[in-house]
Amino acid sequence: MELYDSEEQQVEAIKDWWKENGKAIILGAVIGLGGLFGWRYYQDSVTAAQEAASESYTKAVQELAAKGADAESDVQSFIDANSETQYAVLAALQLAKVQVEASNIDxxxxxxxWAKTATTDQALLAVIYYRLARVKAEQNEFDAALSELTNISDESWVGRVAELRGDILLRKGDVSGAYTAYTEAQQAGDASQTLQMKLDDLAK
Structure with a gap:
């Protein structure tokens, strides 16, 4: 840093420095503040969009509960309009459930x-793979159903996956495989109360 002999020289030096750098500082401040307010605006916009999607999702689910499969068109419109959000995936799961109940398996x-391709959330994917396995089993696509189950690696699903695998294998005629799967399911922390009955039936 230079040493100045007087306050006047310091003032002149500051003036000269400001002439050279002042515009850049002002521009940087404007850009910085613009970025700050722009980011806040973006965040507010995202929050508003999420709240709107949440409200629309709630309405769609309520309509499904009230009208069942008759609400399919409206719920599909919601899914199409919000396809980039997790709400659309959740709506698709709810709609699929109603369609199964109405025997609209396809x-x-x-x-x-679609839901499987629209999310990377592992918790949702586990639900989707499990339901895909059940639906494909209903279509007698047993191998495809078993393949879907292999995609579930979450430890909290071990019992349910093993039990469903046993159900599918039993429908395929593989009694030994079903017994092994049920035994595995029984040892898991999320074992169902019906497992022992299934094992007893196979032991007869």
Whole structure:
């Protein structure tokens, strides 16, 4: 740093420095403040969009509960309009459930297949793979159903996956495989109360 002989020289030096750098500082401040307010605006916009999607999702689910499969068109419109959000995936799962109950198996399968490609959330994917396995088993696509189950690696699903695998293997005629799967399921922390009955039936 230079040493100045007087306050006047310091003032002149500051003036000269400001002439050279002042515009850059002002521009940087404007850009910085613009970025700050722009970021806040972006965050506010995202929050508003999420709240709107949440409200629309709630309405869509309520309509499904009230009208069942008759609400399919409106719920599909919600899914299409919000396809980039997790709400659309959740709506697709709800719609698929109603379609299965209405015996519209192909439509339910299409919803689940779309949901599988529309999310990376592992918790949601576990639900989707499990339901895909059940739907494909209903279509007698047993090998495809078993393949879907192999995609679930979450430890909290071990019992449910093993039990469903046993159900599918039993429908395939593989009694030994079903017994092994049920035994595995029984040892898991999320074992169902019906497992012992299934094992007893196979032991007869």
């Amino acid at each position: 439509e339910a399968l299409a919803q689940l297949e």
